Amino acid sequence: MLLRPATPLGKSDRVNKPQKVNLQDKLALFAEHWSPKAVGRLNDYEIKVVKLQGEFVWHTHEDTDELFLVIDGRLTIQLRDQDVELGPGEMFVVPRGVEHCPKADGQVAALLIEPEGVVNTGDAGGALTATPESLV
Numbered sequence: 001m002l003l004r005p006a007t008p009l010g011k012s013d014r015v016n017k018p019q020k021v022n023l024q025d026k027l028a029l030f031a032e033h034w035s036p037k038a039v040g041r042l043n044d045y046e047i048k049v050v051k052l053q054g055e056f057v058w059h060t061h062e063d064t065d066e067l068f069l070v071i072d073g074r075l076t077i078q079l080r081d082q083d084v085e086l087g088p089g090e091m092f093v094v095p096r097g098v099e100h101c102p103k104a105d106g107q108v109a110a111l112l113i114e115p116e117g118v119v120n121t122g123d124a125g126g127a128l129t130a131t132p133e134s135l136v
Ligand code: NI
Pocket: 059, 061, 066, 100, 120, 121, 122
């Protein structure tokens, strides 16, 4: 009888074996607001979850679009010429170079898609600038 050779515990098994991601499980791992956590990667992009409450800072990402997909709660993406109101299952892409300021009256959980290394406060900096963290 031919035994299939044991697969060595190579990088492909230990590190890169595809796994499903449960967003609610990831959201249960942290409580802080305005601190996105990476939960996946798509080519050079990171998929992040974040909790939001209150008003962020006005800022711009000069080099990239930024996708917000609301999971729970209601989020307003303030732009200089309109407010975009998002509920669960709704998404909005802030075009690159467009100034924006997210605002959440209650707690919001959202998913973000943006290139690796994007700073959450964009050009504004300041106290709300988050250190990149990963839950992968
Ligand atoms: Ni932004």
